[in-house]
Amino acid sequence: MDRNIVRSSREDPRRNSTDIFKAVNSPIEPALSRRTIRKRLNAHGLFGRRPVKKPFISKKNQKASVAWAKAHLNRGRKEWAKHVWNDESKFNLFRSDGTKWVRRPIGTRYSPKYQVATVKHGGGNCMVWGCFSETAMGPLRRVNGIMDRYQYEDILERTMRPWALRNIGRAFVFQQDNDPKHTSLHVRSWFQHRRVDVLDWPSQSPDLNLIEHLWEELEKQLAGVRASNADEKFAQLEAAWKAIRLSVVHSLLDSMPRRCQAVIDAKGFATKY
Structure with missing residues (x-):
């Protein structure tokens, strides 16, 4: 489950804990809370940060x-x-x-x-x-x-x-x-x-x-x-x-x-x- 949480975040860094919650939770496995997901992401060095704004480049x-x-x-x-x-x-x-x-x-x-x-x-x-x-x-x-x-x-x-x-x-x-x-x-x-x-x-x-x-x-x-x-x-x-x-x-x-x-x-x- 840890790997799934980290993979989901790295695939799309713009996903928030709610998006990841929907992606990794399964009806056949114990449900995770959004707070737990944020803790696991933080443990792997993935913290929510304000993105740097740069001009679009074609x-x-x-x-x-x-x-x-x-x-x-x-x-x-x-x-x-x-x-x-x-x-x-x-x-x-x-x-x-x-x-x-x-x-x-x-x-x-x-x-x-x-x-x-x-x-x-x-x-x-x-x-x-x-x-x-x-x-x-x-x-x-x-x-x-x-x-x-x-x-x-x-x-x-x-x-x-x-x-x-x-x-x-x-x-x-x-x-x-x-x-x-x-x-x-x-x-x-x-x-x-x-x-x-x-x-x-x-x-x-x-x-x-x-x-x-x-x-x-x-x-x-x-x-x-x-x-x-x-x-x-x-x-x-x-x-x-x-x-x-x-x-x-x-x-x-x-x-x-x-x-x-x-x-x-x-x-x-x-x-x-």
Whole structure:
């Protein structure tokens, strides 16, 4: 019966004790309780846990990610030195600090002393675009409204390219994800006209995009720091962005072989990165 309980759980980790209760109980054997089933699962190291949320990845993109990871597995920091990594991200002005607990007497649930304030839709947001390379943190630029292909081209022309030429030279390689505005005909024409090499990139592969870690760094640095408006938020983000040390960037570049191997081992599914 122990083996049946464990097998039922491992066949489908989403089964709860009630589902397993129905699957393993038999009219010819003594009935087990749901509590007993949970105890037996716990004894075998199978505990109920909140699952990690990761984006859905199609089978086609899983194969593409594995192929890309195998092709770039042996690239070290030197091979990535001439690459410019870029992306855009949105930051709320009023950020939740996660689940908070309070100790309160019975009957005081709605007392202001024991409440946590929230703001609808985060109280507004500030969207930014940023880039970096092995040698330097690039500029952080504020995105006005919704980023479209025309504003993206303006960022490439006025911000990214001049910075890349100064810091890397004409032989730089540009990394971007496959967002529709990034791969539009309008933007592709700009790359061709400016003779900018673009790194072939697999779709649905945030685990491989190093800049995602830097956005998390900004979130951590500004946790609990409030901004009264988008201008103040951008100033905070820009200061935190400039304060990121190159040692952090070098560690990220050094992690690329491990990231590639993790994607290969996961067969294209999401990894810890």
